[in-house]
Amino acid sequence: MADYFxxxxxxxPQVRERDLMAQLPRLIQRAQAAPGWxxxxxxxxxxxxxxxxxxAQ
Structure with a gap:
């Protein structure tokens, strides 16, 4: 079995953070399409x- 998925x-870690933050605005925009969010x-x-x-703000 592999050690990592x-x-x-x-x-x-810096590359991972950069990639995650680049995707964040689109993720939030998609969440805003759901009435509750x-x-x-x-x-x-x-x-x-x-x-x-x-x-955080």
């Missing part, structure tokens, strides 16, 4: 969320 698990996220501008700091 795939090569994404063993990426450099739309209420929770309110007026959040998905394009503005590009870091963990921005996500």
């Amino acid at each position: 795939d090569s994404l698990e063993v990426r450099d 739309a209420r929770i996220l309110g007026s959040v501008q998905a394009a503005d969320i590009r870091s963990r700091v921005a996500l």
Whole structure:
């Protein structure tokens, strides 16, 4: 059995963080299409969320 699911698990942490944060705005935008998440996220501008700091606010 392999030690890791795939090569994404063993990426450099900085590369992994960069890739995750690049995908974050689209993920938030998709979540806002669901009524419950739309209420929770309110007026959040998905394009503005590009870091963990921005996500925490």
